[in-house]
Amino acid sequence: MKWSLKLKTLLLVTTLVVVVATILTVVNINRQRDLLFRNLERLTGVLAQNLAFNSEYGVLTGNREALQDLVDGVMRESTVACAAVMDRDHAILASAVRPGMEPFVQDALKLEMTAAQPLRRYLRHSGAAVYVVQHPVTLARRQRWSAEGALFSVPGNSSEETIGAAVVALSTTPLIASLEEVQQTTVTLTGLSVLIAWLLSIILVNLLTKPLQRLKAATHEVAAGNLEVRLEGGPHDEVGDLTRAFNQMVHEVRQARNRIEESNRQLEATAKELTSLNQEMEDLLRVASHDLRAPLINIQGFTKRLEPIMADTLRLLEQAAGSSADAGLRGGIEALRGQVQTRFAESIRFISKGVEKMDSLLTSLLAVSRVSRKADPVQPNDLNEVVEDVLAVFDHQLKDRSIEVIRHPLPSDVACRRNEINQVFSNLISNAINYMGPVDRRYIEIGSTERPDEVECYVRDTGIGIGDEDQDRIFNMFTRLQAVDVPGEGVGLAYVKKILRSHGGKLWVHSKQGQGSTFFFTLPRHRTFAMAGKG
Amino acid sequence: MAAPKQSILIMLVDDDDGHRLLIRENLRAGGIVNDVIEMTDGQQALDYLQRRSKYQDPAQSPRPGLLLLDIKMPKVDGFTVLEKVKADPQLRMIPVLMLTSTDDQGEVNKCYALGANNYVVKPVRYEEFQDRLRAIGLFLDIVRFPD
Numbered sequence: 179m180k181w182s183l184k185l186k187t188l189l190l191v192t193t194l195v196v197v198v199a200t201i202l203t204v205v206n207i208n209r210q211r212d213l214l215f216r217n218l219e220r221l222t223g224v225l226a227q228n229l230a231f232n233s234e235y236g237v238l239t240g241n242r243e244a245l246q247d248l249v250d251g252v253m254r255e256s257t258v259a260c261a262a263v264m265d266r267d268h269a270i271l272a273s274a275v276r277p278g279m280e281p282f283v284q285d286a287l288k289l290e291m292t293a294a295q296p297l298r299r300y301l302r303h304s305g306a307a308v309y310v311v312q313h314p315v316t317l318a319r320r321q322r323w324s325a326e327g328a329l330f331s332v333p334g335n336s337s338e339e340t341i342g343a344a345v346v347a348l349s350t351t352p353l354i355a356s357l358e359e360v361q362q363t364t365v366t367l368t369g370l371s372v373l374i375a376w377l378l379s380i381i382l383v384n385l386l387t388k389p390l391q392r393l394k395a396a397t398h399e400v401a402a403g404n405l406e407v408r409l410e411g412g413p414h415d416e417v418g419d420l421t422r423a424f425n426q427m428v429h430e431v432r433q434a435r436n437r438i439e440e441s442n443r444q445l446e447a448t449a450k451e452l453t454s455l456n457q458e459m460e461d462l463l464r465v466a467s468h469d470l471r472a473p474l475i476n477i478q479g480f481t482k483r484l485e486p487i488m489a490d491t492l493r494l495l496e497q498a499a500g501s502s503a504d505a506g507l508r509g510g511i512e513a514l515r516g517q518v519q520t521r522f523a524e525s526i527r528f529i530s531k532g533v534e535k536m537d538s539l540l541t542s543l544l545a546v547s548r549v550s551r552k553a554d555p556v557q558p559n560d561l562n563e564v565v566e567d568v569l570a571v572f573d574h575q576l577k578d579r580s581i582e583v584i585r586h587p588l589p590s591d592v593a594c595r596r597n598e599i600n601q602v603f604s605n606l607i608s609n610a611i612n613y614m615g616p617v618d619r620r621y622i623e624i625g626s627t628e629r630p631d632e633v634e635c636y637v638r639d640t641g642i643g644i645g646d647e648d649q650d651r652i653f654n655m656f657t658r659l660q661a662v663d664v665p666g667e668g669v670g671l672a673y674v675k676k677i678l679r680s681h682g683g684k685l686w687v688h689s690k691q692g693q694g695s696t697f698f699f700t701l702p703r704h705r706t707f708a709m710a711g712k713g
Numbered sequence: 714m715a716a717p718k719q720s721i722l723i724m725l726v727d728d729d730d731g732h733r734l735l736i737r738e739n740l741r742a743g744g745i746v747n748d749v750i751e752m753t754d755g756q757q758a759l760d761y762l763q764r765r766s767k768y769q770d771p772a773q774s775p776r777p778g779l780l781l782l783d784i785k786m787p788k789v790d791g792f793t794v795l796e797k798v799k800a801d802p803q804l805r806m807i808p809v810l811m812l813t814s815t816d817d818q819g820e821v822n823k824c825y826a827l828g829a830n831n832y833v834v835k836p837v838r839y840e841e842f843q844d845r846l847r848a849i850g851l852f853l854d855i856v857r858f859p860d
Contacts, residue, residue, distance in 0.1 A: 479735035
């Protein structure tokens with residue numbers, strides 16, 4: 179059960195008070211009861227003794243009237259239920275019974291006569307009870323004795339003779355009534371004290387738990403995000419210490435949060451700046467490659483325009499040289515014709531080649547700038563199909579160079595832009611073919627490793643490998659391995675890297691000079707990377 | 714070929730003098746002998762087509778039957794010209810061929826979205842360009858080979 183601290187404390191205090199009060203009450207009532215019964219017994223004893231002593235003469239003389247007076251005198255005591263004086267043979271000499279107490283008289287008078295000692299007994303009859311004392315009436319053989327003297331004589335002398343008995347019974351009913359009264363009072367007082375204890379404990383517990391409840395409410399506020407909470411004061415005890423510690427904690431959390439928010443703001447600003455810089459760079463790349471093509475078109479177009487003119491010039495020069503009679507002039511024309519044929523044609527060839535090279539570079543640049551701008555949607559793709567398509571393109575080259583392809587099954591449901599991932603495989607396989615090494619068994623191996631959060635693919639080759647010093651450079655724009663004469667613009671891996679980054683993946687290589695290379699790349703699983711393309 | 718087809722006027726809008734010269738020569742080389750009127754920017758082209766400022770006389774400024782439109786131009790670019798032409802009830806029937814310097818799919822899509830009839834990528838390799846222009850000639854059936 180979940181009881182609040184307040185309730186627990188209340189219950190504890192109240193239970194303690196109730197237990198203590200109950201014990202005290204029980205002890206007190208028992209003491210009262212004992213006291214009352216002892217008083218009753220003593221009073222009955224005294225009355226019976228007095229009656230016995232004073233009856234001595236009456237019994238001896240058989241003066242019933244005098245005895246009746248004595249009995250009536252005893253009856254003046256209101257608690258006396260009955261009184262009687264008997265002779266030795268249980269014959270009643272005088273008696274008096276309070277109404278309703280008759281049954282007790284019968285029992286009291288049947289009591290056995292004792293010799294010297296008074297007989298004390300409780301008699302019970304249908305719920306009520308009486309205390310009976312039967313005191314022997316003795317004839318003392320005193321040296322000086324008289325009827326008057328007997329009234330003042332004291333018991334206990336030696337050599338006595340029992341001549342009768344005085345019986346006094348006191349009802350316990352008034353005693354029990356008064357006991358009940360005492361009990362009533364005690365219970366009332368106990369209840370009152372419990373009530374007071376309860377009220378007091380409520381006040382106490384409130385004093386104790388109020389600061390705790392304030393703390394609890396404040397903690398909830400902090401949990402809800404309000405770090406401006408501050409608790410005032412607090413008592414000078416452990417709860418007060420807790421309150422102050424709480425304030426300190428909130429203060430520190432607030433400072434930490436402010437620091438985090440500040441650094442978040444800075445990060446956001448930096449990210450924004452980077453995004454805009456990246457955007458600017460891409461725009462620049464796009465505009466530059468776009469605009470740089472315009473003059474190229476002119477250079478190429480106008481160079482081509484020169485070709486027919488060059489042909490005409492050559493023909494004319496040949497004719498002129500043939501028809502010239504002047505040997506010197508002919509020699510000059512021949513020399514000019516030779517120059518036109520070599521220098522001119524060579525220049526045009528180099529210009530054209532340069533332009534085509536530049537055009538190819540610009541096309542690659544444009545392709546890089548276009549990654550993630552294309553309308554190619556991100557959707558689940560079967561990588562096996564992608565690789566199939568790519569290998570179909572390279573089929574002729576692979577057969578030509580007797581390169582074996584080892585294919586392991588790839589994941590069939592990777593979220594990606596199909597055209598771009600096609601480009602990734604295309605570039606990696608093309609590189610593997612172009613940089614294939616002079617080994618007996620030439621192969622390209624394609625496979626993957628599945629992880630819960632990503633797919634890792636690899637393209638392994640038996641190529642010439644990449645030296646340590648080149649392994650970082652190959653992913654940069656326009657970087658090519660110098661030693662090898664292979665077609666390309668040196669944009670491929672930079673392009674591949676950019677595609678993978680836009681997918682939220684990575685690209686890296688394991689390689690050793692002369693021992694082939696393995697290119698690895700990852701594509702994330704179950705992730706949206708629409709934002710990643712822009713960052 | 715029939716005379717009326719020859720009367721189809723081709724308007725070439727491009728801010729690059731070299732490009733205009735090359736395109737005109739390639740049109741000729743491709744067998745297209747129609748008159749070609751050249752405009753150096755989009756604003757001038759619109760003024761001519763909508764007969765404003767110095768082009769108010771219809772006799773002096775006959776309507777072209779084909780528009781060759783470069784995209785990147787100062788003042789008013791090719792997209793805007795295309796948009797205005799296709800929005801003008803009197804001009805919208807003129808076929809428009811966009812001349813782009815790249816095959817950027819975004820640009821091509823935009824051309825078609827604005828109502829261009831076709832597009833040609835200005836190539837660096839000229840044989841290719843000639844083939845393309847020859848195709849335009851066939852497309853419009855305005856080719857006349859020299860006698």
